[in-house]
Amino acid sequence: MRHKLLQQRFGLMWLGYLVAIFAWYASVKWLPISSFQRLPDPLTVVIEWFNPDPDYGLSVFTVDYYLHIWYSTARATTSFLLAVMLGVPLGIMMGWRARVHEYASALLSILRPIPPLAWVPVAILIFPGSEPAVIFVTFLVAFFATTMNTLLGVRSIDSDYFRAAECLGAKPADILRDIIIPGALPSIFTGLQIAMGAAWFSLVAGEMIAAQYGLGFMILESYNLVQYPTIVIMMVTLGIVGYLSSAIIRVVGNRLMRWREQSLGLAGA
Amino acid sequence: MTDAAQILKTTADSGLGHLSVQHVHKVYDPHGVHVEALQDCSLEIPSGDFIAVVGPSGCGKSTLLNILAGFDNLTGGRVLLDDEPLATVDHAPRPGPDRVVVFQNGALFPWKTVLQNVVYGLLVQKRMPESEANDLGMELLAKTGGLDRIANSFPGQLSSGMQRRVEILRALINNPRILLLDEPFRAMDTVSKTTMHRHLLDIYDQYHKTVFFITHDLDEAIFLADTVVVMTTRPGTIKLRLDVDLPRPRTRETITSHRFLELKQQAVSAVHEEAKKAFERGERELA
Amino acid sequence: MAQTASMSRKPSLWRRIKWRGIASVVAFFVLWHLAVVVKFSGFAELPTPIQTLQTFFAEYIVNPDYWASWVVSFERVFYGFIIAQILGIPLGLLFGTSPKFRDMFFPVFELLRPIPPLAWVPISILFWPTNESSIVFITFIGAFFVIVINVYDGVGGIQKEHLWLARSLGATRAAIFRRIMLPSVIPSIAVGMTLGIAITWNVVIAAEMIASDSGLGRMTWEGYVSSTPEVVLIGMISIGLAGYLSSITVDWVESRMMPWQERR
Numbered sequence: 001m002r003h004k005l006l007q008q009r010f011g012l013m014w015l016g017y018l019v020a021i022f023a024w025y026a027s028v029k030w031l032p033i034s035s036f037q038r039l040p041d042p043l044t045v046v047i048e049w050f051n052p053d054p055d056y057g058l059s060v061f062t063v064d065y066y067l068h069i070w071y072s073t074a075r076a077t078t079s080f081l082l083a084v085m086l087g088v089p090l091g092i093m094m095g096w097r098a099r100v101h102e103y104a105s106a107l108l109s110i111l112r113p114i115p116p117l118a119w120v121p122v123a124i125l126i127f128p129g130s131e132p133a134v135i136f137v138t139f140l141v142a143f144f145a146t147t148m149n150t151l152l153g154v155r156s157i158d159s160d161y162f163r164a165a166e167c168l169g170a171k172p173a174d175i176l177r178d179i180i181i182p183g184a185l186p187s188i189f190t191g192l193q194i195a196m197g198a199a200w201f202s203l204v205a206g207e208m209i210a211a212q213y214g215l216g217f218m219i220l221e222s223y224n225l226v227q228y229p230t231i232v233i234m235m236v237t238l239g240i241v242g243y244l245s246s247a248i249i250r251v252v253g254n255r256l257m258r259w260r261e262q263s264l265g266l267a268g269a
Numbered sequence: 270m271t272d273a274a275q276i277l278k279t280t281a282d283s284g285l286g287h288l289s290v291q292h293v294h295k296v297y298d299p300h301g302v303h304v305e306a307l308q309d310c311s312l313e314i315p316s317g318d319f320i321a322v323v324g325p326s327g328c329g330k331s332t333l334l335n336i337l338a339g340f341d342n343l344t345g346g347r348v349l350l351d352d353e354p355l356a357t358v359d360h361a362p363r364p365g366p367d368r369v370v371v372f373q374n375g376a377l378f379p380w381k382t383v384l385q386n387v388v389y390g391l392l393v394q395k396r397m398p399e400s401e402a403n404d405l406g407m408e409l410l411a412k413t414g415g416l417d418r419i420a421n422s423f424p425g426q427l428s429s430g431m432q433r434r435v436e437i438l439r440a441l442i443n444n445p446r447i448l449l450l451d452e453p454f455r456a457m458d459t460v461s462k463t464t465m466h467r468h469l470l471d472i473y474d475q476y477h478k479t480v481f482f483i484t485h486d487l488d489e490a491i492f493l494a495d496t497v498v499v500m501t502t503r504p505g506t507i508k509l510r511l512d513v514d515l516p517r518p519r520t521r522e523t524i525t526s527h528r529f530l531e532l533k534q535q536a537v538s539a540v541h542e543e544a545k546k547a548f549e550r551g552e553r554e555l556a
Numbered sequence: 557m558a559q560t561a562s563m564s565r566k567p568s569l570w571r572r573i574k575w576r577g578i579a580s581v582v583a584f585f586v587l588w589h590l591a592v593v594v595k596f597s598g599f600a601e602l603p604t605p606i607q608t609l610q611t612f613f614a615e616y617i618v619n620p621d622y623w624a625s626w627v628v629s630f631e632r633v634f635y636g637f638i639i640a641q642i643l644g645i646p647l648g649l650l651f652g653t654s655p656k657f658r659d660m661f662f663p664v665f666e667l668l669r670p671i672p673p674l675a676w677v678p679i680s681i682l683f684w685p686t687n688e689s690s691i692v693f694i695t696f697i698g699a700f701f702v703i704v705i706n707v708y709d710g711v712g713g714i715q716k717e718h719l720w721l722a723r724s725l726g727a728t729r730a731a732i733f734r735r736i737m738l739p740s741v742i743p744s745i746a747v748g749m750t751l752g753i754a755i756t757w758n759v760v761i762a763a764e765m766i767a768s769d770s771g772l773g774r775m776t777w778e779g780y781v782s783s784t785p786e787v788v789l790i791g792m793i794s795i796g797l798a799g800y801l802s803s804i805t806v807d808w809v810e811s812r813m814m815p816w817q818e819r820r
Contacts, residue, residue, distance in 0.1 A: 009659045016660035017667075038682045099576065106577025107584055113803065114796035115754075117762040118773070121780035121788045126598040163340055164376035166364035168390035168443065178389070182380035201672040201755075205762035208674060209777075216675065220766065223678030235675045242670035259380045259423045 040229040045236075048229040056227035058218070058234075068234070069241060071213040076199050076245065079135050083142035083195055088188060091150025092180055101151075108147070116141040116202050120209050134206035141202045142195035149191020153184030186260065189253035193246050200242045215241070286446040286479035287351050288314040288337070294345025295332050305504035306332045310346070312498065312507060314447075319473055319480040321490035322498045323540055325547035329505025330483045334449050337481065339364040350446065366390050369440035370449040374456070375432050377424040383435050384410070384420040390443040409442055410435075413472065430461045434468050441472065447479040454489070466492060474518050487540050491515075491532050492524055499539045502547040509539045603786045608793075611786040622775070626798065629764065629771040632688075633756050633802060636695025640752060643696075644703035645745060649737070651704070652711025665704065673698040673759045677766055691763045698759035699752035703745070710744025711737065746810040753806045757799040772798060 021042050027033075028041040048054050052061045059065060093100040116137050123133035161179050170178065207216030215238045222230040254261060295307040306329040314320050322330045335341035337348065342361035347354055355362050364370075369390070377386050384406050391402040411417040413434065424432050433453055440448055454462045470493065473480060484490050490497045491513055499509040513532055515523055523529055589606070591599040603611070616622045651658045651665075676697050677690075684690040714737060722732045764773030772795050779787025 012656065012659035013663045016662075016664050019660070020664045035683045035685065039679065102574055102576035103580045106574060107580045110581060110796075113800040114792055115758040115761045115799055117758055117765065118776055118792045118795040120765065121776055122602075122785075122792060124780060125601050125785055125788065128598065158374075158376070160372045160374065160376040161378060163338070163364065163370065164372060164378075165389075165393075167338065167366065167369045168439070169366040169394040170389075171393065174393045178378065178381075178393075182378070185380075197670070200670075201674070201758070204672040205674040205758075205766070208677065208766050209762070216672075219675050219678055223681065228678075228682065231678045235671050235679070238675050239667065239669075239671040242672070246670070257380070259382075259425065262423050262426060 040232055045229045045232045049233045056230045058230050068213055068215050068218050069237065072203060072207065072215040073241060075135055075138060075214065076203050079138035080142050080196060080199050082139045083146050084192065087143045087146030088150050091147040092154055092184065095151045095154025096180060112144055117205050120206060124210060130210040134203065134211050137206045138199050138203045141198040145195035145198050146191045149194065150184055150188050153187025154180055156187060157183035185257055189249065192249050196246050196249055197242070204238065284316045285351055287316040288447060288479060289349040291349065292346035293336065293343050293348065295329065295336065296344045299344065308504035308506045310506055314479060314481065316479055317477045318496060319482065319494045320496045320498060321482045321484055321494035322500060323484060323487055323490045324500030324505065325502050325544045326485065327547060328500045328502050328543065330500050331451060332505070334451050334481065334483055338368055338370045338449055366394055366443040367446045368449060369443055369445045370451060371436050371440055371453050373452045375429065375436060377432055377436050379424050382421050382423055386424065386435060387439045387442055389439065406442065409438055413438060414468065429457060430465055433465060437469065437472060441476065445478065447481060450480060450482045452483050469493065470519055487533060487536055488524070491529060492519060497536060499536055499543070502543045502550065508543065509536060511536050601785055603789065608786055608789045612790050616790055625770065625772045625775045626794065629760055629773065629798060632691050632695055632760050632771065635692045637699050637753060637756050639696045640699035640703055644700045645707050648704040648707025649711060649741070651708040669701045674762050677763060681767060687768060691760070691768055694763045695756050695759050698755040702751045702755060703748035706744045706748030707741055710741035714740040742813050746813060749806050749810060753802050754799065757795070757802065761795055
């Protein structure tokens with residue numbers, strides 16, 4: 001019964017993909033609307049993508065394709081790690097120590113409404129060259145997301161856990177290691193997921209505005225060079241890389257929070 | 270190898286755990302709304318005694334427990350533990366392993382296994398190496414109705430009754446002078462509650478710690494305790510002190526015994542009077 | 557204890573001011589000023605906070621072009637945001653109420669979701685006849701996925717008891733939808749709106765920098781290109797302010813949508 005249901009869902013999923021791709025193909029090829037006719041159709045895109053000798057120079061068989069992926073991934077990873085290294089400790093201290101919260105929250109609340117992309121020009125002025133500027137902007141969004149979710153996580157910990165630990169003789173270092181970090185972990189990982197998504201978001205914009213190489217750069221560049229299928233290839237690639245990066249975070253999170261899985265799994269059975 | 274029972278008996282045998290609450294006052298927000306939670310509260314708890322505090326919600330019984338635990342300070346009077354000042358107006362004690370609390374809603378760390386929870390106190394106090402602590406923990410779990418079989422489960426996988434037993438052991442293993450139980454069985458149905466009473470009494474009969482037990486259930490209080498104290502609604506003070514001379518070990522027959530009903534009769538009007546007062550004042554009645 | 561804390565009288569104004577917060581904000585501006593004055597690496601070309609303010613009052617507060625940039629950006633945010641709500645809320649409801657439809661099209665939706673909104677810029681320019689409509693489209697993309705996901709989650713979170721109750725009282729499908737489902741997902745819609753408005757500003761600013769000749773984002777970018785860092789900073793602060801104002805507005809709308817929720 002359950003198996004059959006799954007099979008049905010699986011079938012519907014592929015049907016959905018097919019309908020979507022067909023709709024795309026049909027609207028580009030057969031609709032007499034010039035807007036659609038300007039877009040590349042799915043077949044052309046796939047042929048170009050897997051072409052050993054691509055018309056516009058980028059396919060899975062070219063080195064440059066991977067070079068762009070590598071540049072973007074390296075930038076995203078650098079910014080993300082920086083954000084985690086600074087955001088998680090700051091969030092923890094803000095949630096744990098009222099005084100840190102008082103100092104930091106006012107400053108954060110005046111800086112946070114500024115959309116990260118608005119920092120691009122200033123970042124280019126402050127940092128030597130556009131590369132650190134792009135990384136800085138990407139870092140910034142990821143940093144806010146990480147900090148805020150970590151703070152939320154620490155605050156969501158039931159105060160009885162702190163009291164219980166103190167009763168049992170735990171010192172501040174023990175409380176940090178045994179209560180605050182594991183207690184805030186679910187929320188931290190939610191934050192990391194959001195941070196990763198936001199990082200890719202800003203990275204693409206940053207690369208379009210001020211970078212050489214990278215997926216975002218190449219998307220805009222392909223437009224300028226009238227290589228329309230390449231735009232779609234890069235968009236899809238971006239989607240895949242973005243999806244994989246958040247999947248990795250999810251897997252790591254689940255590994256670190258086995259207690260949650262086991263508890264919930266058994267409670268449901 | 271260490272013998273858990275031996276270690277845990279030491280405080281009871283040495284007569285430790287004598288608590289003396291003397292004229293304690295507690296006022297919240299003295300310069301603002303000025304809420305008097307406790308007023309001239311005095312109470313003697315001999316070492317090894319099981320005392321149950323009964324009263325309507327908001328009567329200050331939790332406040333008293335928080336003062337004993339070191340979560341809160343007092344604004345008048347003092348508390349002695351084994352004739353040494355524990356809490357005074359100038360000095361609130363830090364929470365510590367000599368006065369461990371078992372919480373109303375349960376506070377086992379969900380991210381630690383049962384065994385890790387039980388030995389947590391021993392490890393953070395650096396009382397013994399980890400392997401020794403684990404041995405002791407397993408021994409204690411095994412002695413308590415074979416709980417060693419769930420040693421590697423996470424608390425979320427256990428029933429709430431099981432969780433509560435583990436939490437009591439987590440407190441007990443530190444060999445505290447006094448166990449502070451804050452309505453630990455409040456959220457339970459009658460059947461599980463009865464089972465939990467059995468388990469708690471088993472532990473008490475075995476280790477004879479001083480127990481400070483908060484509840485709003487008079488039956489529970491009389492069944493478990495040596496002394497039942499009824500508190501008035503806010504400002505909380507001791508309204509009635511009842512010595513429960515029911516023989517131990519207590520059994521199912523205890524509840525239906527003539528003496529039990531007699532004792533209940535003595536206290537029930539006091540409890541209801543205060544509950545009614547609290548209700549009429551618009552306090553939230555928890556049940 | 558918590559209840560007594562909330563009962564307490566409001567402290568005096570003097571006590572309520574958060575001195576530590578003010579101190580850190582002041583420190584931030586002082587550090588900025590000092591960094592510029594001592595020509596700390598990278599800061600040599602930037603104006604001080606005071607210079608920025610002076611430029612703003614001398615040249616911008618009465619400059620109609622500056623205020624026109626505000627209007628243009630706000631319009632783009634507004635249209636993108638509203639269209640995202642109009643299309644996103646029904647789609648989220650559809651995903652939530654029709655399992656067949658969800659099984660079929662949610663995977664497609666999930667496939668598109670990880671593509672960052674800005675990656676749509678070239679396609680959008682190709683597709684839409686005017687530059688303006690393509691920017692609105694990208695803005696729409698930014699808010700669309702968030703609102704759909706939130707509404708969909710909201711439908712999943714409806715308490716079954718409410719549905720059962722309605723059914724046992726003989727409510728029709730339409731009545732259940734209107735009386736139970738819609739009100740139940742309002743909080744989720746609100747969350748989607750809060751997140752959506754922030755993303756929308758982000759997207760508009762980037763889109764303006766990349767592919768437009770007007771708006772606050774463009775103004776900021778041109779400040780950089782024409783080496784007038786005062787303009788860059790004025791643009792940035794204006795964008796922050798604009799984003800903040802829209803967030804307040806959205807919060808206000810949300811509070812009107814949910815009269816039963818206590819104001820925080």
